[in-house]
Amino acid sequence: MIASTTAVPKTKLKHPPLKVHTLGDKVLRQPAKRISKITEDIRDLAVKMLQTMYSYDGIGLAAPQVGVHKQLIVIDINFDQPSAPPLILVNPEIVERSEELCSGEEGCLSVPDVFMDVMRPDRISVVFRDLDGRPQKLTADGLLARVIQHEMDHLNGIMFVDRVQNAIALSQNLTKKGFSLKDVRPIRN
Numbered sequence: 001m002i003a004s005t006t007a008v009p010k011t012k013l014k015h016p017p018l019k020v021h022t023l024g025d026k027v028l029r030q031p032a033k034r035i036s037k038i039t040e041d042i043r044d045l046a047v048k049m050l051q052t053m054y055s056y057d058g059i060g061l062a063a064p065q066v067g068v069h070k071q072l073i074v075i076d077i078n079f080d081q082p083s084a085p086p087l088i089l090v091n092p093e094i095v096e097r098s099e100e101l102c103s104g105e106e107g108c109l110s111v112p113d114v115f116m117d118v119m120r121p122d123r124i125s126v127v128f129r130d131l132d133g134r135p136q137k138l139t140a141d142g143l144l145a146r147v148i149q150h151e152m153d154h155l156n157g158i159m160f161v162d163r164v165q166n167a168i169a170l171s172q173n174l175t176k177k178g179f180s181l182k183d184v185r186p187i188r189n
């Protein structure tokens with residue numbers, strides 16, 4: 001049977017199928033490779049990533065977070081709408097970004113319970129393949145643009161905490177949740 005991502009229920013599983021790596025795990029820093037062929041294994045991985053994401057109340061998950069270094073991302077900002085299909089991006093590339101940056105709060109399943117403001121372009125256009133291998137182009141702003149950029153960073157081994165400008169607040173928040181500032185690789189604007 002072919003697994004269908006649109007049929008993945010948006011519910012929490014007691015035993016999510018995949019383990020999510022956390023800040024400090026070296027696997028998160030390894031860049032992901034392009035997917036040359038969308039196989040049954042890739043579709044199966046997308047389904048498991050969705051199940052895992054919904055289980056932890058996430059709105060996005062990138063394959064490197066579950067230890068797979070492939071350019072695959074799942075996103076669902078409509079987690080409270082059972083019939084709205086998730087967004088799956090294979091080999092995404094940003095082709096346009098707005099000059100205007102905006103600040104917004106981000107969190108990450110790989111840095112649980114840490115939420116901090118990050119500056120990013122407000123609007124982007126991204127090209128990618130869907131799970132049927134069809135080329136797609138999407139222009140997004142607001143939350144969706146932010147989530148896509150956050151997840152694409154994971155494909156390059158970049159964590160959102162690397163982009164936080166307020167180093168003092170970051171250090172405090174990470175320490176409180178048992179993470180170390182040593183595992184952050186700061187990118188200053």
Ligand SMILES: [Zn+2]
Binds near residue numbers: 107109110150154
């Ligand atoms: Zn993340």
